Amino acid sequence: MLNKNQIAQRLAQELQEGFYVNLGIGIPTLVANYIPAGLNVILQSENGLLGMGAFPWEGGEDPDLINAGKQTITTVPGSAFFDSAMSFGMIRAGKVDLTILGAMEVSETGDIANWKIPGKMVKGMGGAMDLVASAKNIIVAMMHTNPKGESKLLPQCVLPLTGVACVKKIVTELAVLEVTSEGFNLLERAPGVSVEEIVSKTAGKLTVNGDIPEMMI
Amino acid sequence: MTKVFKNEQEVIDDLPDGAVVMLGGFGLCGIPENCIRALVAKGTKDLTCISNNAGVDDFGIGLMLQRRQVRKMIASYVGENAEFERQLLSGELEVELIPQGTLATRCLAAGYGMPAIFTPAGVGTEVGMGKEVRNFNGKDYLMEYAFEADYALVKAWKGDTAGNLVYRETARNFNPLMAMAAKITIAEVEELVPAGELDPDHIHTPGIYVHRIFQGRDYEKRIEQRTVRKKESNV
Numbered sequence: 001m002l003n004k005n006q007i008a009q010r011l012a013q014e015l016q017e018g019f020y021v022n023l024g025i026g027i028p029t030l031v032a033n034y035i036p037a038g039l040n041v042i043l044q045s046e047n048g049l050l051g052m053g054a055f056p057w058e059g060g061e062d063p064d065l066i067n068a069g070k071q072t073i074t075t076v077p078g079s080a081f082f083d084s085a086m087s088f089g090m091i092r093a094g095k096v097d098l099t100i101l102g103a104m105e106v107s108e109t110g111d112i113a114n115w116k117i118p119g120k121m122v123k124g125m126g127g128a129m130d131l132v133a134s135a136k137n138i139i140v141a142m143m144h145t146n147p148k149g150e151s152k153l154l155p156q157c158v159l160p161l162t163g164v165a166c167v168k169k170i171v172t173e174l175a176v177l178e179v180t181s182e183g184f185n186l187l188e189r190a191p192g193v194s195v196e197e198i199v200s201k202t203a204g205k206l207t208v209n210g211d212i213p214e215m216m217i
Numbered sequence: 218m219t220k221v222f223k224n225e226q227e228v229i230d231d232l233p234d235g236a237v238v239m240l241g242g243f244g245l246c247g248i249p250e251n252c253i254r255a256l257v258a259k260g261t262k263d264l265t266c267i268s269n270n271a272g273v274d275d276f277g278i279g280l281m282l283q284r285r286q287v288r289k290m291i292a293s294y295v296g297e298n299a300e301f302e303r304q305l306l307s308g309e310l311e312v313e314l315i316p317q318g319t320l321a322t323r324c325l326a327a328g329y330g331m332p333a334i335f336t337p338a339g340v341g342t343e344v345g346m347g348k349e350v351r352n353f354n355g356k357d358y359l360m361e362y363a364f365e366a367d368y369a370l371v372k373a374w375k376g377d378t379a380g381n382l383v384y385r386e387t388a389r390n391f392n393p394l395m396a397m398a399a400k401i402t403i404a405e406v407e408e409l410v411p412a413g414e415l416d417p418d419h420i421h422t423p424g425i426y427v428h429r430i431f432q433g434r435d436y437e438k439r440i441e442q443r444t445v446r447k448k449e450s451n452v
Binding site: 047058059061065066125127161 | 296
């Protein structure tokens with residue numbers, strides 16, 4: 001079973017040279033720590049920055065320079081600032097190559113729910129609905145089950161949807177899965193995790209074809 | 218007629234109860250601190266606020282929520298404000314949550330004189346319920362209307378007496394969009410300079426959109442999530 005940093009490490013393997021990438025809050029943010037040296041990846045922060053860098057050195061925090069998670073950050077050489085309409089303009093126009101975001105539930109048809117639990121929690125969708133409606137490639141990073149042990153990979157989402165038929169791939173602490181017209185398809189399993197465990201914790205339709213390799217972490 | 222006002226009290230004095238008010242900023246970054254302070258002091262109430270976030274419990278729009286000055290909040294993300302969530306779940310506060318890109322682009326449309334936009338954000342979700350859907354090239358889009366706001370309260374880094382504005386780093390966010398979108402736009406700036414001192418090539422918001430401008434003071438610029446790397450020598 002992977003910890004959050006290892007999930008981020010596995011996600012980083014999805015990055016390709018020259019990609020413009022939007023990383024959501026939570027585990028996706030950690031992916032920035034595992035970008036392979038020498039790979040040119042430009043991080044987009046939807047509050048208006050291309051070329052997000054590392055956290056500032058202590059004492060170098062700038063209140064005018066934050067990411068979409070409201071964390072203090074820095075810029076890298078070649079960065080650019082812009083307003084929120086242009087930020088979502090480049091997202092809507094499909095200029096961002098990859099979006100990685102968290103989820104509460106994903107359905108076997110690629111629907112995603114991550115913004116509201118009726119009567120309990122209302123944080124809002126932020127930019128998630130815009131991202132999932134427009135991004136070419138959407139990967140979800142999440143735990144396979146909720147704190148009660150119930151599967152978060154479902155036949156259909158129970159919670160209010162963020163987007164419909166948009167998730168392409170899911171990375172959890174147990175597995176890497178893709179969404180196909182046949183439902184979830186198991187691609188990789190975490191080191192030491194059995195196919196049976198993944199099957200038992202996946203409520204939606206899951207296909208398992210042949211030997212499933214372990215992730216390379 | 219001068220656009221320059223003396224201070225935050227003077228500039229918001231005619232903003233009436235029940236007004237629809239846009240407030241720039243993302244989180245606590247680039248928010249109109251001075252105008253909020255003045256609205257809290259004056260007690261202006263029954264406001265409809267359009268802003269990406271609702272501040273935190275004791276800063277930003279959170280200060281107005283605490284005093285029940287907000288009747289309706291239109292925002293995209295409100296997760297940092299416990300009092301907001303409480304008022305929302307108890308039904309005391311009317312809330313409309315809309316996707317962030319939709320929020321930004323509805324401001325843009327207002328400032329560009331376009332009545333509506335089409336966006337795929339929210340198609341097939343509760344955000345799309347009751348809205349007109351149009352299909353372009355095989356993909357569904359929601360029709361979303363341009364905002365109609367009475368006032369926009371924006372914060373810029375520098376401004377001049379002609380109302381031209383320049384923002385700094387990610388404190389730009391919604392500010393230039395909201396500056397274009399309201400009947401009366403009020404800009405507070407960290408540095409107010411005479412017309413002619415800002416390079417016309419570097420203006421983000423042309424003064425035609427800005428009706429009132431004043432030199433802000435006592436900026437706290439509170440940081441919501443202070444994340445840093447520790448220097449080796451300090452370890």
